[in-house]
Amino acid sequence: IDIAELELDSLRIHLSGDLLTTMPLHELLLSGLERIELLAGGGALHRLSPHNLREVGFAEGEEVLVQPAHAHPAYGLLQEYFAFPRKFQFFDLTGLRGLLGTGDGFSVRLVFNRSARVLSMLSADNFLLGCVPVVNLFPMTSEPIRLDRRRYEYPLVPDYQREVITEVHSVISVTASDPRAERPHFIPSVFAQSDSEDGASSNIFWAMRREMSIRKDINGTDVFLSFVDRSDVRTVPDEPIVFAQLLCTNRMLAEQISPGTRFFGEGVSTSTLIRTLYQPSAQRSPVMAAKALWSLVSLLRLNHRSLVDGTNGVHTLQQMLMLFAGDSARDQAQVRGIKSLTATVATARLGNDTWRGHCRGTDIVLEFDADAFVGTSPLVLAGVLSRFFSLYTAANSFVRLAVWRGGEPWMQWPALSGRQCLI
Structure with missing residues (x-):
């Protein structure tokens, strides 16, 4: 195939290999890339900016974990980082359209502003194409629940034959069925009573409860379904059978x-x-302890200002991140490795056009303890936090995050407002 026929505008690259190699490489690409040289088929040489190498995993549509429609995308980023940090070891080489020339290949040279030990350890196997992060989630219809009115909640089982290896991740929808009815009756979630059209004309709602499984040879959690009316009184639908559309895992x-x-x-x-x-x-598995649940509720009182203001900013940030780090000693060490957080009021121009004016925002400077990031990189966590703060900031404002090391600037991300680059 002639590369000219591909009409490539970008190329997605995965940093593959041992984390002790790929994380230092990731750092170097973020903080030490001076320019990119593209040697096209036919011999033409094109120079690209470091900005043509775009971090992947932060934009809308690049999520891996399924989030409810009402979930804050900033928390989704934190979930994904602590669950699977390799998800962020992707880069897009952009601006390729019309530059690749003809023939069966082209070459890319990365020119750095400093030497690094990791460069002597690299091979072609550390730069892979055709890779994608995947998650063990799949849709299923639950086993029918027969409403015998003898209990206040009913086990929600995806598959009786494979229950040992099938676990409910989340409930998408619930319907009640009656053989005499023309169509199934949709039952909204209890959370739809006040803020959704789904609950506008319904007098019955479903609620879900999850607990750690205590059954022999079954790991993970069990899920139970119950029903309430508008007064939050236990009830059941008039129909005799209920089904649920689920997202499941293999435990x-x-x-x-x-x-x-x-x-x-x-x-x-x-x-x-x-x-x-x-x-x-x-x-x-989700944390079931009451203390952890109260900590999750405490997220509701957080806002952008409480995370970055005053002397308690780094402590507040660490407390929040510990909720996502879970029981992992490695992840907890990273959170404790955030040494300082400094926030100052800043002003930035809205784009390059002078008529657009200026915008007030926040400059955030983070410093890390490098010893807390063995097998990972503080710049990867900082990149996640840069997007987290930008999604968490107020409207018509921005966040510009920088990382300092040894009293000197190490890496700075552009001013961001939501998912948009401001400048």
Whole structure:
């Protein structure tokens, strides 16, 4: 195939390999890239800016974990970072349209402003194409729930035959069925009573409860479904049978898959090779302890200003991040490795056009303890926090985050407002 026929505008690259190699490489690409040289097919040389190498995993549509419609996207970023940091080890090389020339290939040279030990450890295997992060989630229809009116809640089971390896991740919708009715009756969630059209004309709602499984040979959690009316009184639908549309996981089964395991995709030719690059990350069950639940409720009182204001800013940030770090000693060490947070009021121009005026925002400077980031990088966490703060900031404002090391600037991200680059 002639590369001119591909009409490539961008190329997605995954930093593959051991984290002790890919994380220092990630740091170097963020903070030490001076320019990119593209040697096109036919011999033409094009110079690209470091800005042509875009971090991947932060934009809308690049999420891996499924989030409820009402969930704040800033928290989704934190969930994904602590669950699967490799998800952020992707870059897009952009601005390629019309530059690749002709022939069967082209070359890319990365020119850095300093030497680094990691450069001597690299090979072509550390830069892979055709990679994508995946998550063990799939849709299912639950087993029918027969409403015998003898209990106040009912077990929600995806598959009786495979219950040992099938667990409910989330409930998408619930319907009640009656053989004498023309169509099933949709039942809205209890949270739809006041803020959704789904609950506008319904007098019954479903609620879900989750608990750690105490059954022999079944890991993970069990889920139960109950029903209430508008007065929050326990009740059941008039229909005798209820179904639920679910998103499910395979409990702890997925983390037993070895690197290099081959998969077959639905609707994908069997000649297409799909395989795992790494051991899947361990499943994280939700924390059920009452103390943790109260801590989650405390997120509701947080806002952008409470996270960055005053001497308690770094402590407040660490407290919040610990909720996402869970029981992982490595992740907790990273959170404690945030040494300082300094926030100052800033002003920035809205784009390059002078008529657009200026905007007030916040400059945030973070410093980290490098010893807390063995096998990872403070710049990866800082990149996540840059987007987190920008999604958390007030309207008509911005956040510009920088990382300092040894009393000197190390890395600065552009001013961001929401998911948009301001300047």
